Amino acid sequence: MKIMRLMLVICVLGVQSCVTTGPGGEKSFIAISDSQEVEIGKNVDTEVRAKEKILPDSTWQRYLAEVGQKIVKVCDRQEIDYHFAVIESDQINAFATPGGYVYFYSGILNMIDNEAELAAVMAHEISHVVARHSVKSLQASVGLDVLLQLALGEKSQGSWGQVAGLAMNLGMTGYGRSHELEADKFGVFYMQKAGYNPDGARTMFGKLAALTGDKQQGFFESLTSDHPDTQERLAKINAEIAQMPRSVDALPKFEQRYQEMKKRLPPAKK
């Protein structure tokens, strides 16, 4: 009777059962509504802020949000609010959690050389939000039953705190090969749509791919030189760019603007 109960729950909650999750009008079955996803995102954000040090530089926080909003404006999921934060840490990582929360570590910002490269990572992360990758992964790992019990305010063997912890972890460690490839593909599309030269994706992913295994971290875990998926990801990004009208080659990278911002970052510890 699980299915019956699930259908009932979906009706009661008015949950969208099939939502657009990509630029090609891709559809996915998502059992969690936007408002529930945003609720998870808020819980995760509280955890992130308790665990990590937010960079105390409002200019940087504002700048990251500006670049983020440029991508949001052209993405296929605009009905939720997005939030952006720079975390002060040498980790070479960035991650998105449910509900439109996106985080960048200063470690990766120190590796970036122009705004188009920043936009490439940003668009990849926002693509995870658009495609509901974290919610899909949560459904798979927490179990739909537990999530729905929580959503209905029923007694449950799970808690929002546990869900938040898991969502944060999933965001930081990546969502697996197919979801990463999907976010790469959507990301390159969104960044050029937002007016950034997609060459920024090629150079940024190339730099990350040149990192060796001991620097393996987070969602770039599958982009390091010794990971079997790396060459495939790079080749697919290059193929996406090659298919675009060549007018994209004239799009800006905003190198000077980024270099000015980079001077404000805490220097990376060697």
Ligand code: ZN
């Ligand atoms: Zn990713």
